[in-house]
Amino acid sequence: MLTPDERERYDRQILIEQIGPEGQEKLKRSRVVIAGAGGLGSPIAIYLTAAGVGMIRLIDHDRVSLSNLNRQILHWEEDIGKKKVQSAATKLRNLNPGIKIEAIDETITEANVSHLLEGCDAIVDAMDNLSTRYILNRCAIEKNIPFFHGAIRGFEGRAMTILPGKTACLRCMYRGSVPEEKFPVIGVTPAVIGCIQATEVIKYLLGIGQLLTNRLLMYDGLEALFTEFAVNRNPECDHCGQIK
Amino acid sequence: MPVKVHIHLTHRRFTDGKEVVEAEGQTVGECLNHLIQQFPGMEKAIFAKKDKLHNIVEVYLNHASAHPNELAKPVKDGDEIHLILMLAGG
Numbered sequence: 001m002l003t004p005d006e007r008e009r010y011d012r013q014i015l016i017e018q019i020g021p022e023g024q025e026k027l028k029r030s031r032v033v034i035a036g037a038g039g040l041g042s043p044i045a046i047y048l049t050a051a052g053v054g055m056i057r058l059i060d061h062d063r064v065s066l067s068n069l070n071r072q073i074l075h076w077e078e079d080i081g082k083k084k085v086q087s088a089a090t091k092l093r094n095l096n097p098g099i100k101i102e103a104i105d106e107t108i109t110e111a112n113v114s115h116l117l118e119g120c121d122a123i124v125d126a127m128d129n130l131s132t133r134y135i136l137n138r139c140a141i142e143k144n145i146p147f148f149h150g151a152i153r154g155f156e157g158r159a160m161t162i163l164p165g166k167t168a169c170l171r172c173m174y175r176g177s178v179p180e181e182k183f184p185v186i187g188v189t190p191a192v193i194g195c196i197q198a199t200e201v202i203k204y205l206l207g208i209g210q211l212l213t214n215r216l217l218m219y220d221g222l223e224a225l226f227t228e229f230a231v232n233r234n235p236e237c238d239h240c241g242q243i244k
Numbered sequence: 245m246p247v248k249v250h251i252h253l254t255h256r257r258f259t260d261g262k263e264v265v266e267a268e269g270q271t272v273g274e275c276l277n278h279l280i281q282q283f284p285g286m287e288k289a290i291f292a293k294k295d296k297l298h299n300i301v302e303v304y305l306n307h308a309s310a311h312p313n314e315l316a317k318p319v320k321d322g323d324e325i326h327l328i329l330m331l332a333g334g
C-alpha cells in the first residue's frame with residue numbers, strides 16, 4: 001500500500017492512466033541494478049529514484065574527478081575525490097528518502113557479477129566500456145533478468161532492451177573486440193539516452209507500452225534525428241544462441 | 245542497380261560531405277566496393293582488410309541488421325544501406 005505521503009509525492013504520475021496507484025505500488029516493490037554511476041547512470045538513477053522504484057543498487061568503482069562534471073550530473077564540485085557511489089547515494093537519498101539505495105563500490109568482473117546482480121528485477125547498462133557490458137549481458141541472460149542497454153559517444157547515442165532468450169541481446173551483434181578509447185561526450189547526450197533507458201525500465205516494471213526489443217534506437221543529437229533499426233536474435237550468439 | 249548508402253557523420257569527410265552515396269552491385273559487399281571506387285578514402289574507414297569490415301562498423305540493410313555475413317547479403321534496386329559506428333561510451 002502507498003502511504004499518504006507517497007500518494008502525494010507521486011500524485012502526477014498516478015494520474016497517468018497506465019500507471020495509477022497499482023502501478024505505483026509495483027514500482028515501490030521493484031528492485032533495479034544500475035551498473036555505472038557516470039554519464040548514463042546519473043539521469044537513470046535520478047529519474048528512477050524520483051519515480052519511486054523501491055530499491056536501486058548502484059555499482060561503480062570510480063572516484064569523482066573534475067573532468068566528470070560536464071556530464072555526470074549526480075556529482076558536483078564538492079564531491080571531487082569521493083567515491084562515485086557515495087556521492088550519488090547522498091543526492092538520491094536527499095531526493096527521495098523512501099527509496100532504498102544500495103551503493104556498491106566495486107569493479108564488475110566475471111567473478112563477482114552474479115553476486116552483484118542477485119535478486120533484482122532489471123539491470124541497466126550505464127557502463128563506459130564494452131567488455132563490462134558483455135559481462136553484464138551474459139549474466140543477465142543466465143539469470144533471465146531483462147537488460148537495458150545504452151551507449152553514447154559525442155552527440156550520438158543508442159538504446160535497446162533485451163529480454164533474455166526472447167529478443168536480440170547485445171552479443172547477438174558482436175563482431176569482435178573493439179579498441180577502447182577516451183570517448184568524447186557532452187552531458188546532454190547521456191541525458192537523452194539515460195532517460196530513454198529509464199523510461200524502458202519503468203515500462204517493463206509496469207508491463208505497459210512497447211519496449212525497444214529487437215529494436216535498436218539510434219539518436220543523433222546534431223541532426224536532431226532518431227532512427228530505428230531492426231535487430232534479431234543471432235542463432236550463433238555465444239551468449240543467448242543456445243537458449244530455446 | 246542503384247542502392248543508397250547512408251554515410252556516417254564521421255565518414256563524410258571521405259565522401260565530400262555527402263550523406264548518401266549511390267552505389268551499384270548485387271550484394272552489400274559489391275555496393276561497398278563500388279562506394280570505395282567513388283570515394284577511395286572510405287576503404288580504410290570501413291575495412292580492416294579485404295572482405296573484412298572493422299569490428300566497429302555495423303551494416304544495416306533496409307533498416308535491419310545485416311549481421312552476420314553482411315557483405316554477402318543480396319541487394320536490389322532501391323535498397324538502403326546504413327553504415328553505422330558502434331558506440332561504447334557511457
Ligand SMILES: [Zn+2]
Pocket residue numbers: 168169170171172173233234237238239240241
Ligand atoms: Zn544474443
